[in-house]
Amino acid sequence: MIRAWVSFLNKQADAAMARAMVWSIRSGSRKEFKHRQCCISREQKKMIRDYWNRYTKKNRPLFQALYSCMHGDFDVRYLPDDLYLTRMLGYLNDRDYAVLTNKCLQPLLFNCRQPETVFMRIKGSFYNADYQLISREEAIRLFLESGEAVVKPATRTHSGKGIRFHSAREAAEVSDFLDTHFDQVPSYIVQKVVRQHAALAAIHESSVNCLRVMTLLIDGQAVALSTVLKMGAGGSQVDNLGFGGIVCGVREDGSLREVAFSANGDQFGRHPQGFDFSGYPVPSFQAVREMAVKMAERLPYTRLIAWDIAVAEDGEPVLIEYNDIGELGFMQYANGPLFGDYTDQVLSEIFR
Known part of the structure; x- marks a missing residue:
């Protein structure tokens, strides 16, 4: 009886926290939409509603409008932050196995080069x-x-x-x-400390600038969805956005896009220390993606993973860490809809 009550109260607490989180996410996105002076036409709003109503009535076109504004290309497939956190991650990643993100266990989990x-x-x-x-x-x-x-x-x-x-x-x-x-x-x-490749040190030498690769387990295989380069700034020793870092999208051919983004969505045509991103080739890009895909196959209970992988001086990829709650915002700012061509298939599975 006591266990039943504890379970009930925990579920009520989780539901209350989820409601508060959704309210906070939507409120923040509305403010950002106004701050960036984004706009959306009636036709675009209808296209978004028609697309998402096939899967759920809970989508807010606000999110697709904001991401379209930030990335620069309109697309109905941008994932909404609230549903990503409250529905999609919970479906794709079994939280019972979140313990495996413990950094002390990582050397046991993965048979690849690590620090x-x-x-x-x-x-x-x-x-x-x-x-x-x-x-x-x-x-x-x-x-x-x-x-x-x-x-x-x-x-x-x-x-x-x-x-x-x-x-x-x-x-x-x-x-x-x-x-x-x-x-x-x-x-x-x-x-x-990992000694990074000279081509990445040239961007910002003080930090180990990692590639963030998002992978998805689907149809019995792991696929690389999206990749960005995380870079430190201002002499910081870490590349995290929370410490002033920025991210730049990486194209399928391994070259950097023209614009980088900070945590709050500010855009940079150049690194704050002056480096020009546009077209810059990322060393060992294919090897990094291959490592992420191969290691993703070892974690069947965590289907959507964000991998941080450095490139060592000798050009070999080095797994820094993996995350089972990957940041959605900067991935879609930099590269567009996270699930890309897999969007319809994934949404059909989650919201069936």
């Missing part, structure tokens, strides 16, 4: 790269041997929050650093 693990702290205990228990003193020694390292919280983090870079020569300095920034973080991973 070299220095050590991990998991639930308060320290482990080496082979998942063998070690002492805190041994972990500090490994940190000192690594030179510069990056420390990432294993869970409950996004947009680069909580990530720290550090180099030290003394054990006491490492100890103080960990106590100051990670004492209250029960699980984190320490990795050697």
Whole structure:
């Protein structure tokens, strides 16, 4: 009886949170629509309604109008943010397996090149790269041997929050650093810093500029839907938009598009440090996409995944992390409708 009540209350709480989230998303999109001075014709609004009414009555043409304005091309297939978060992700990705996004588990999940693990702290205990228990003193020694390292919280983090870079020569300095920034973080991973390809360092040298590849499992295979290049700016060591980074769409031939976007949708014809995006060839583009597709096949319970993949100095792709709640906004700003030619098929499956 108690379990039944707890389940009922949890469902009510989830429903209330979903309503609040939808209201916030729609309100924010309306403000952005006005701020960008976007417009939509009656004919375009009718086209959007006719298309989406085949699947659901809950779509708001506001979203397709805003994305068409930002990307520059009208299309009825742009995904609405509210339905993406409340219906599509929940259908495509089984939340029971969200635990697999724990960064300390990533080396176990994927048999591809990844940043070299220095050590991990998991639930308060320290482990080496082979998942063998070690002492805190041994972990500090490994940190000192690594030179510069990056420390990432294993869970409950996004947009680069909580990530720290550090180099030290003394054990006491490492100890103080960990106590100051990670004492209250029960699980984190320490990795050697990836040295990126010169062609990507030329854009913004301070950050490791990753390719974000969105993949979808459909018809018994994984496909790459959309790819953008994430870039740091202003000397930041991370490429996340939450820290001033920007993204630029990548065409199917591996060249950058003309315009990049910030987190709030501001457009950049050049990188803030002066780099010209238009037509710039991304190194190892096909190899990066092939890695994302191959690794996506290992996660059947998470059909829609956002992969962050760097390109090392030697041109080989390096898996930085994967996300089961990929950002929709900047992907559609940069490249158009996320599901592209698969839109009708995916919507028919979700809203059947």
